[in-house]
Amino acid sequence: MVNSSDPQVATTPVAAAEGRLTTADGKPLAWSLARSQARAKRRAFLLVLPLLAFILITFVVPIGQMLQRSFYNAGFPANMPEISQWFADHPRGADPDDAAWTALANDLQASAEARTIGVVGTRINYDVPGTRSLFTSTGRKVRRGIEPPYREALLEMDEDWGDPRIWSAMREASKPVTGNFYLAAVDRTRADDGSIEQVEPRQRIYVMLFMRTFWLSLLITGLTFLLGFPVAHLLATLPMRKSNLLMILVLLPFWTSLLVRTTSWMVLLQQQGVVNDILVWLGVIGGSQRLQMIYNQTGTIIAMTHILLPFMILPLYSVMRTINPSYVRAARSLGATSWTAFRRIYFPQTLPGLGAGALLVFILAVGYYITPALVGGSSGQLISNMIAMHMTDTLNWSMAAALAALLLASVLILYWLYDRLVGVDNLKLG
Amino acid sequence: MALPTYASPLERVWHYTYLVICGLIFFFLIAPIIVIIPLSFNAEPYFTFTEKMRSFDPDGYSLRWYNNLLTFGMTSADGPRDGRWWADAWANAKWVQAAKNSIIIGFFSTLLATVLGTLAALGLSRPEMPFRRPIMAILISPMIVPLIITATGMFFFYSNPCELLGLFGLPSNCGRLAGTYLGVILAHATLGIPFVIITVTATLVGFDQSLNRAAASLGANPRTTFFRITMPLILPGVISGALFAFVTSFDEVVAVLFIAGPEQQTIPRQMWNGIREQISPAILAVATLLVLFSIALLTTVELLRRRSERIRGLTPQ
Numbered sequence: 001m002v003n004s005s006d007p008q009v010a011t012t013p014v015a016a017a018e019g020r021l022t023t024a025d026g027k028p029l030a031w032s033l034a035r036s037q038a039r040a041k042r043r044a045f046l047l048v049l050p051l052l053a054f055i056l057i058t059f060v061v062p063i064g065q066m067l068q069r070s071f072y073n074a075g076f077p078a079n080m081p082e083i084s085q086w087f088a089d090h091p092r093g094a095d096p097d098d099a100a101w102t103a104l105a106n107d108l109q110a111s112a113e114a115r116t117i118g119v120v121g122t123r124i125n126y127d128v129p130g131t132r133s134l135f136t137s138t139g140r141k142v143r144r145g146i147e148p149p150y151r152e153a154l155l156e157m158d159e160d161w162g163d164p165r166i167w168s169a170m171r172e173a174s175k176p177v178t179g180n181f182y183l184a185a186v187d188r189t190r191a192d193d194g195s196i197e198q199v200e201p202r203q204r205i206y207v208m209l210f211m212r213t214f215w216l217s218l219l220i221t222g223l224t225f226l227l228g229f230p231v232a233h234l235l236a237t238l239p240m241r242k243s244n245l246l247m248i249l250v251l252l253p254f255w256t257s258l259l260v261r262t263t264s265w266m267v268l269l270q271q272q273g274v275v276n277d278i279l280v281w282l283g284v285i286g287g288s289q290r291l292q293m294i295y296n297q298t299g300t301i302i303a304m305t306h307i308l309l310p311f312m313i314l315p316l317y318s319v320m321r322t323i324n325p326s327y328v329r330a331a332r333s334l335g336a337t338s339w340t341a342f343r344r345i346y347f348p349q350t351l352p353g354l355g356a357g358a359l360l361v362f363i364l365a366v367g368y369y370i371t372p373a374l375v376g377g378s379s380g381q382l383i384s385n386m387i388a389m390h391m392t393d394t395l396n397w398s399m400a401a402a403l404a405a406l407l408l409a410s411v412l413i414l415y416w417l418y419d420r421l422v423g424v425d426n427l428k429l430g
Numbered sequence: 431m432a433l434p435t436y437a438s439p440l441e442r443v444w445h446y447t448y449l450v451i452c453g454l455i456f457f458f459l460i461a462p463i464i465v466i467i468p469l470s471f472n473a474e475p476y477f478t479f480t481e482k483m484r485s486f487d488p489d490g491y492s493l494r495w496y497n498n499l500l501t502f503g504m505t506s507a508d509g510p511r512d513g514r515w516w517a518d519a520w521a522n523a524k525w526v527q528a529a530k531n532s533i534i535i536g537f538f539s540t541l542l543a544t545v546l547g548t549l550a551a552l553g554l555s556r557p558e559m560p561f562r563r564p565i566m567a568i569l570i571s572p573m574i575v576p577l578i579i580t581a582t583g584m585f586f587f588y589s590n591p592c593e594l595l596g597l598f599g600l601p602s603n604c605g606r607l608a609g610t611y612l613g614v615i616l617a618h619a620t621l622g623i624p625f626v627i628i629t630v631t632a633t634l635v636g637f638d639q640s641l642n643r644a645a646a647s648l649g650a651n652p653r654t655t656f657f658r659i660t661m662p663l664i665l666p667g668v669i670s671g672a673l674f675a676f677v678t679s680f681d682e683v684v685a686v687l688f689i690a691g692p693e694q695q696t697i698p699r700q701m702w703n704g705i706r707e708q709i710s711p712a713i714l715a716v717a718t719l720l721v722l723f724s725i726a727l728l729t730t731v732e733l734l735r736r737r738s739e740r741i742r743g744l745t746p747q
Contacts, residue, residue: 040558047553048565051546051623058620059572061594062587063579069586227455234452248728249456255724255731256463257681259701260717264462266709267469267477274465277478309459338441367576369684374705384578391582391688404579415574419563424570427628 067408070181070401075123076173079116080107084174092194096167098151104161105142105150112139126396127169127180134160181402206386206403213382214410216301217365221312223305224361225354228312232353235313236320247317254310262371265303269294269375295377303371308364312357319353356422363414367407383407463721470495470714477711495715499525502712525716528700535611535696536679539618543675546619547626548668552660554627555634566627573624580621581688588613588689609691617685622675629674633667633738666738670731677727 021029077084082103090100111117121135141157154161172180172190183189183196187204191197198204231250235243253261268274276290285291293299323346331341369384376385383403390400418424433445473492474480482490501507503524509515519526553559554566572580587593588607596602607613641663645655661668683698690699697716704713 037558040556041560044553044556044559047556048550048559048569051550051569052565054546055569055572055620055623058584058587058616059580060568062583063575064583065594066579066583066586227458230448230452231455231459234449246456248732249460251728251732252725253459253463255677255728257698257717257720257724259681259683259698259705260466260720261462263701263705263709263713263717264466266705267466267714268462270477272476272478274469274478306458306462338444363574367578369576369578370702374702384576387578387582391585397586400582404582407576408579411574411576415567415571419567424563424566425631427570 063408066401067405068401069398070405071179072177073123073173073181073398074176075119076170077176079111079114079120080104080170080174083107083170087171087174092171096151098149101150101154102148105146105154108135108139108142108154109146112143122395123173124166124169126398127172128165131160131166131169134158134166181398182405184399185402185406206383209381209383209386210406213366213384216297216304216380216382217362220301220304220308220365221358221362223301224309224312225358227305228309228316228357229350229354232313232316232320235317236323237325250310250313253306254314258307258370261307262303262374265299265306266294266375269299269302294375295380297376297380299375299377300372300380300382303375304365304368307371308361311360311364315356315360316350316353319356320350323349352422356418356426359414359418359422360427363411363418366411366414466714467718467721470711470718472711472714475711477709477714495710495712498710498712499523499715503527524695525697525700528695528697531694532680532696532698535614535618535694536676538611538615539622539679540672540676542615542619543622543626544668544672547623547671547675548630548664551627551630551634555631555637557639569627570624572620577621577684581684584617584685585688588617608689609693611694614686614690614694614696617689618679618682619675621682621685622678625674625678626668626671629671630664630667633664637663663741666734666741670734670738673727673731677724 023029023032083100086100086103096104108117111120117135117139118132121132121139124135125132138154138157138161146153160166168190172178180190184199185206187199187207188196189199235246235250238246266273270276271290271292273294275293276285279285280287280290293302327345327349328341331345332338336344366382367384368382369388372380372382373385373388376382384407387400387403387407390396390403433442437445468483469477469479471491471493472480472483473490473494480490484490500519500523504518504522506515506518509518550569554562554569559565585608590603591607592600592602592604594602595604607616637660641659642655645659646652650658681698683696683702686694686696686699687702690696697720701713701716704710704716
């Protein structure tokens with residue numbers, strides 16, 4: 001860039017005299033070029049800007065806000081300031097003294113007056129299930145009036161106030177920023193002394209659910225590969241006219257509503273359904289031993305394999321189309337058997353398509369929600385279904401956010417990998 | 431795929447086995463979609479072929495579930511089918527309502543996604559575009575991020591979209607988007623955008639930028655260049671992108687479950703409720719109609735793709 005800071009200099013004859021290239025109006029060429037390039041850059045960016053802003057506002061920010069809930073929950077400290085202060089002043093393990101009980105009674109009273117006691121109760125309920133009513137009912141009683149000594153008065157209202165678990169949960173909840181939801185998402189909890197320990201074996205569900213989600217996704221990816229590879233190969237080697245016709249059989253499921261495909265599997269696989277009917281008619285199974293193929297893991301696996309299969313076939317197909325058949329012929333003419341020629345010459349060339357398809361199928365499978373919810377029963381539920389349950393049934397939104405954060409992190413790692421290996425701009429649809 | 435003349439007998443056997451395997455996989459792909467079509471004409475409330483259906487007895491088939499679709503939710507379904515009856519169906523039938531909602535939401539979200547997406551794709555396809563890859567990754571991400579996470583995020587955001595403005599000292603409460611048509615339209619536009627970007631950038635890959643320069647050198651301003659030169663060439667890609675976006679919206683249920691109110695009952699949501707509560711063959715009638723709809727869409731997209739390839743074949747590469 002020449003004299004970009006002072007364009008006036010460029011217009012003087014000195015620039016030309018020094019032997020620099022100039023444009024017709026006497027400006028140095030390099031400067032003009034840089035300026036027009038910067039303008040082109042700005043124009044390209046301005047075209048993208050509206051959409052980028054739209055996606056940031058309606059997609060990235062909402063997800064960020066939601067994830068914030070996984071480590072930030074001010075429901076307790078905002079509505080119970082005095083007792084939160086007491087927890088901040090006293091170390092873990094300190095027995096609640098008179099000041100603590102007074103603070104608790106004052107907070108309960110204020111919170112009940114402000115009708116925020118439900119929020120407080122819900123927050124403690126996350127850690128000690130079944131305690132929401134303790135707060136709401138005490139709140140009602142406190143509003144009618146409470147006299148010192150507060151310890152005795154509160155214990156009189158409900159003896160659960162003496163439970164150290166409640167106090168420990170309140171201490172945890174008194175800090176707005178907490179990692180406890182992440183601990184819970186990996187089946188860990190904080191013991192009364194603050195150390196991290198595993199929860200009781202009966203309650204260890206999340207790690208198992210994550211494992212199951214990944215294992216089933218892997219299995220489904222493998223199945224789509226086994227089913228997709230021969231079909232993609234056939235489509236890629238047939239003459240264009242025939243393969244275009246057969247391609248319709250792949251694209252029609254791809255374009256058909258997800259709910260329609262899930263419904264048809266429910267209809268086909270149920271005990272009085274078509275598949276069982278055919279099996280009975282063929283005599284493979286007796287009329288009384290109809291197979292349970294739906295509302296369990298089998299149902300999830302079959303339906304998801306069917307739904308995700310086109311996502312494997314399409315990238316494989318587009319890579320296989322470009323493979324030159326003369327390499328395999330050359331290998332054969334040099335004495336390779338058809339298996340060796342396939343294994344050493346053809347298959348390695350399909351790897352880019354295979355990688356793209358497998359990553360895409362795996363990414364989509366890990367986050368699947370609708371199909372497992374409808375055909376999965378209880379053993380076919382994935383982590384997404386647990387997030388939905390916390391959102392709509394238990395209303396433990398912080399827990400849902402923590403699980404969502406872990407799921408999102410794994411999906412984003414895979415997405416990053418996909419971008420590195422395949423490139424998002426190489427994503428093709430049909 | 432022809433078998434070479436030098437193939438050994440074993441290879442011949444394998445070749446035909448391979449074709450059979452491929453046939454079975456194609457059957458696996460297509461059979462579940464085809465089988466629901468005859469089942470939707472079942473005269474009985476079962477999900478299997480009855481004795482009468484198998485013997486092709488006309489009594490085994492009926493249109494009762496299609497009739498059921500139309501009348502479900504009507505105030506006086508049994509009356510004579512005059513103008514009043516049809517007005518009742520138009521105003522009250524649940525599935526008709528759902529179809530109307532789906533079409534309204536689909537139309538506007540597609541419009542939004544297509545306009546914004548096409549502009550962005552034009553920018554992204556320019557060689558001068560800065561930060562091309564990361565921006566592309568962000569714009570495609572609504573397709574990659576699990577729907578349940580997107581829907582959860584939108585659930586909180588749409589119930590108070592201005593919450594974050596509070597950080598800048600602005601009013602932090604400006605009404606709700608959840609439970610409104612606008613909210614669902616915005617959400618569906620977000621989900622449809624990746625498809626528009628992907629199809630339009632794919633069309634622009636073979637686009638000859640010198641055509642634009644030629645138009646400009648002949649005196650056309652940027653707007654004329656765009657509408658007379660660029661647009662006709664990329665139009666097939668834009669339309670297929672729009673169709674993808676429409677299908678995405680038309681088939682979307684998770685975001686609707688989380689952010690829509692009772693007013694915005696769409697076809698997928700109605701189906702979802704139907705499947706979860708008690709699945710009746712009326713669901714199969716809807717499914718059949720949707721399959722026919724997707725066949726129509728697929729045909730359109732296929733024709734557009736061929737047209738696009740033909741047009742682009744004319745431009746020098």
